[in-house]
Amino acid sequence: MNEYTSQPDLYAVIMAGGSGTRFWPASRASRPKQFMPIAGGSAMITQTVARMEEMVPIERVLVVTAAHQAEQVREALPGIPDENILREPESRNTAPCIALAALEIARRSEQAMQIVVPADQVIEPPDSFYATVKAACTEAGDGDCLITLGIKPTFPATGYGYIQAGETLRTHDGTPVLAVDRFVEKPDEETARGFIESGGYFWNAGIFAWRTDAILAALNQHFPEAIAALDNVGTGKDLDAAYAGLSSVPIDIAVMEQADNVRVIPIDYRWSDVGAWDALPEVHPPDADGNYAVLGQDGLLINEDSKGCITWTEDDSVVALIGVEDMIVVRTENALLVCPRDRAQDVKKIVEQLKQKAPRFL
Amino acid sequence: MNEYTSQPDLYAVIMAGGSGTRFWPASRASRPKQFMPIAGGSAMITQTVARMEEMVPIERVLVVTAAHQAEQVREALPGIPDENILREPESRNTAPCIALAALEIARRSEQAMQIVVPADQVIEPPDSFYATVKAACTEAGDGDCLITLGIKPTFPATGYGYIQAGETLRTHDGTPVLAVDRFVEKPDEETARGFIESGGYFWNAGIFAWRTDAILAALNQHFPEAIAALDNVGTGKDLDAAYAGLSSVPIDIAVMEQADNVRVIPIDYRWSDVGAWDALPEVHPPDADGNYAVLGQDGLLINEDSKGCITWTEDDSVVALIGVEDMIVVRTENALLVCPRDRAQDVKKIVEQLKQKAPRFL
Numbered sequence: 214m215n216e217y218t219s220q221p222d223l224y225a226v227i228m229a230g231g232s233g234t235r236f237w238p239a240s241r242a243s244r245p246k247q248f249m250p251i252a253g254g255s256a257m258i259t260q261t262v263a264r265m266e267e268m269v270p271i272e273r274v275l276v277v278t279a280a281h282q283a284e285q286v287r288e289a290l291p292g293i294p295d296e297n298i299l300r301e302p303e304s305r306n307t308a309p310c311i312a313l314a315a316l317e318i319a320r321r322s323e324q325a326m327q328i329v330v331p332a333d334q335v336i337e338p339p340d341s342f343y344a345t346v347k348a349a350c351t352e353a354g355d356g357d358c359l360i361t362l363g364i365k366p367t368f369p370a371t372g373y374g375y376i377q378a379g380e381t382l383r384t385h386d387g388t389p390v391l392a393v394d395r396f397v398e399k400p401d402e403e404t405a406r407g408f409i410e411s412g413g414y415f416w417n418a419g420i421f422a423w424r425t426d427a428i429l430a431a432l433n434q435h436f437p438e439a440i441a442a443l444d445n446v447g448t449g450k451d452l453d454a455a456y457a458g459l460s461s462v463p464i465d466i467a468v469m470e471q472a473d474n475v476r477v478i479p480i481d482y483r484w485s486d487v488g489a490w491d492a493l494p495e496v497h498p499p500d501a502d503g504n505y506a507v508l509g510q511d512g513l514l515i516n517e518d519s520k521g522c523i524t525w526t527e528d529d530s531v532v533a534l535i536g537v538e539d540m541i542v543v544r545t546e547n548a549l550l551v552c553p554r555d556r557a558q559d560v561k562k563i564v565e566q567l568k569q570k571a572p573r574f575l
Numbered sequence: 576m577n578e579y580t581s582q583p584d585l586y587a588v589i590m591a592g593g594s595g596t597r598f599w600p601a602s603r604a605s606r607p608k609q610f611m612p613i614a615g616g617s618a619m620i621t622q623t624v625a626r627m628e629e630m631v632p633i634e635r636v637l638v639v640t641a642a643h644q645a646e647q648v649r650e651a652l653p654g655i656p657d658e659n660i661l662r663e664p665e666s667r668n669t670a671p672c673i674a675l676a677a678l679e680i681a682r683r684s685e686q687a688m689q690i691v692v693p694a695d696q697v698i699e700p701p702d703s704f705y706a707t708v709k710a711a712c713t714e715a716g717d718g719d720c721l722i723t724l725g726i727k728p729t730f731p732a733t734g735y736g737y738i739q740a741g742e743t744l745r746t747h748d749g750t751p752v753l754a755v756d757r758f759v760e761k762p763d764e765e766t767a768r769g770f771i772e773s774g775g776y777f778w779n780a781g782i783f784a785w786r787t788d789a790i791l792a793a794l795n796q797h798f799p800e801a802i803a804a805l806d807n808v809g810t811g812k813d814l815d816a817a818y819a820g821l822s823s824v825p826i827d828i829a830v831m832e833q834a835d836n837v838r839v840i841p842i843d844y845r846w847s848d849v850g851a852w853d854a855l856p857e858v859h860p861p862d863a864d865g866n867y868a869v870l871g872q873d874g875l876l877i878n879e880d881s882k883g884c885i886t887w888t889e890d891d892s893v894v895a896l897i898g899v900e901d902m903i904v905v906r907t908e909n910a911l912l913v914c915p916r917d918r919a920q921d922v923k924k925i926v927e928q929l930k931q932k933a934p935r936f937l
Contacts, residue, residue, distance in 0.1 A: 237895075238893070238895070513932070513933050513936070515925055515928050515929060515932070515933075517921055517924050517925060517928070518918075518921075526911070528909070529909065530908075530909045530910055530911060531600075531909065531910045531911070531929070531933060531936045532910075532911045532913075533599075533600070533910065533911065533912045533913070533914070533922075533925040534913050534914070535912070535913070535914035535915070535918045535921050535922070535924070535925065536914060536915050536918040536921070537902075537913055537914070537915065540899075540913065542911070542913055544906065544911050546892075547890070547891065547892045547893065548892055548893045548894075548895065549888070549892060549893070549894045549895065549904070549906050549911070550895045550897070551894075551895070551896050551897070551899055551902065551904055551913060552895075552896075552897035552898060552899070553897070553898050553899065556880075556897045556898040559879055559880075559897050559898070560895075560897070562879050562897070563877055563879060563895040563897065566877050566879070567877060567893070570875070570877070571875050571877075571893060574875070574893045
């Protein structure tokens with residue numbers, strides 16, 4: 214554990230509820246993105262937990278996941294105590310997920326700090342992240358604010374919400390904490406370009422830090438149905454019934470955009486949510502021809518006049534590309550995807566078609 | 576057997592020596608194109624033999640193949656007598672192949688007619704082909720000429736030699752027999768276009784008809800080394816040694832371009848040598864989106880804005896194409912090819928790279 218990040222009462226909450234259809238056919242209903250080794254090596258969730266374990270002991274790492282994925286979580290994370298795997302009967306977006314985790318942590322330690330992260334993001338280098346978390350713990354340690362991390366935009370993304378930051382309130386060991394002027398829903402490209410040019414805008418990455426009592430107070434104020442439904446679950450209440458009545462809503466809309474005590478800590482080191490196949494270059498370096506290949510152990514890419522291609526295979530096959538540019542090529546045991554990089558979002562249309570025509574491939 | 580094509584002394588010679596690297600990865604060193612079900616259904620060689628069996632009994636169908644492929648020929652053609660499979664120790668192009676077959680047939684019947692065809696072409700409808708063969712047998716039945724079939728060009732192909740035909744010598748039941756003015760080596764596209772515009776030019780398809788004594792006489796005159804080497808093989812001579820000293824040369828260059836008794840019978844029905852992946856549309860109809868898919872029995876093509884694509888799989892996998900046009904996509908057990916249709920000839924460059932880097936994929 215990292216000496217300067219270890220807080221005496223810090224919990225990590227890993228949100229692992231994603232279904233990951235954008236990585237079809239490598240991600241399946243039975244293997245969402247967080248269980249894929251997208252960044253190389255182990256599954257993303259395993260890497261995320263490893264990052265957390267540098268800051269908190271495993272007993273204080275909680276994973277919130279879909280009930281039907283709980284067994285996979287246990288397999289991917291053999292070290293995690295079973296009582297730290299929180300099982301959602303069905304996905305209700307991040308607000309109920311965060312409420313569930315906060316109520317569980319409150320039963321252990323009401324004033325515990327939390328760092329809340331999605332299971333399927335890449336954030337590097339670790340030391341920079343630990344410094345950010347430490348600053349967040351310092352800033353939010355007295356329970357009077359909610360921290361969201363803001364990613365410095367590297368391109369005019371239309372797939373993220375933005376945070377417009379205000380004045381710099383403080384710095385902790387060189388890490389600034391900014392006021393939040395407003396949250397902005399996913400913009401069009403021109404608007405996004407304007408944000409980057411004007412500066413002071415950050416991507417809203419879904420990474421949060423707060424004291425448990427602070428987020429519970431905010432939930433009570435802005436999303437009371439979640440607390441009403443989930444409080445005392447397990448001691449007489451049934452979680453399935455509690456979830457069935459809950460709205461599906463992200464924490465940003467339910468709480469962050471409503472609360473007046475939100476502050477942002479910008480991060481300008483490497484972050485990626487690896488949202489779809491076209492994001493693979495964010496986590497894998499290109500070869501000499503500018504192609505990005507993630508192959509089976511004895512797999513091979515043979516290239517003839519091809520560049521900018523993203524290739525993913527899971528077996529020891531050879532992939533031969535002739536004269537193709539900026540193409541995504543994915544081969545799995547029983548499926549094959551060919552798609553230009555700029556159509557990566559349309560993989561979900563394939564998933565939709567398969568739901569109708571051949572769900573055996575989902 | 577077809578009543579009007581059955582000649583009392585007609586033999587069919589099927590040349591099955593191709594290595595078929597242009598259909599990598601579906602064709603392999605161990606499974607050249609003639610053993611692939613390229614036109615659907617059974618292997619091309621099986622379909623070719625079936626076509627011949629409409630004209631001659633199986634006892635008069637000879638297959639010339641590479642010695643190392645003889646076992647595959649026997650498997651593909653269980654009905655063929657073993658003595659009708661002629662095994663070439665190594666490939667020496669078509670002239671030695673034709674000499675070997677002619678010498679074998681001569682031992683059975685010196686004046687037998689022959690129809691000589693490659694194992695890996697599609698020619699339809701059968702009745703039209705039988706009518707052509709019947710006319711060829713009539714024309715060449717007295718042993719004074721060599722017949723080559725000329726395919727009426729459908730586009731300015733640069734991959735075939737051409738035959739410039741001369742006057743119409745005769746017609747047999749409506750089938751014309753033309754004189755040959757000259758053979759032309761593979762032309763450039765502009766020249767080929769000129770051939771089509773001027774008319775009277777035909778593709779040289781490698782389909783021949785002649786009497787056995789006529790081709791042997793022509794070989795004796797124009798390619799005597801083949802007869803000297805191969806005559807009496809098996810009765811004291813060793814075929815391996817005989818082949819080792821032979822030149823590798825096509826029959827067109829060795830004999831047809833030299834002989835003065837060559838005549839051409841044009842065919843204007845459907846013919847394809849399915850030379851590479853881009854020729855698959857010549858033997859498979861497009862689907863409603865203009866894509867050509869040959870899939871495993873329970874395989875599936877899912878299309879989103881893709882057209883003109885050629886897809887070949889051999890298992891029950893799903894292939895998803897998003898926004899790709901005129902692309903060749905081939906998936907086999909341990910290989911994947913993605914290549915634009917107009918680069919299909921470059922598949923052989925992949926084969927060359929694999930010879931160096933990973934021959935296990937050949």
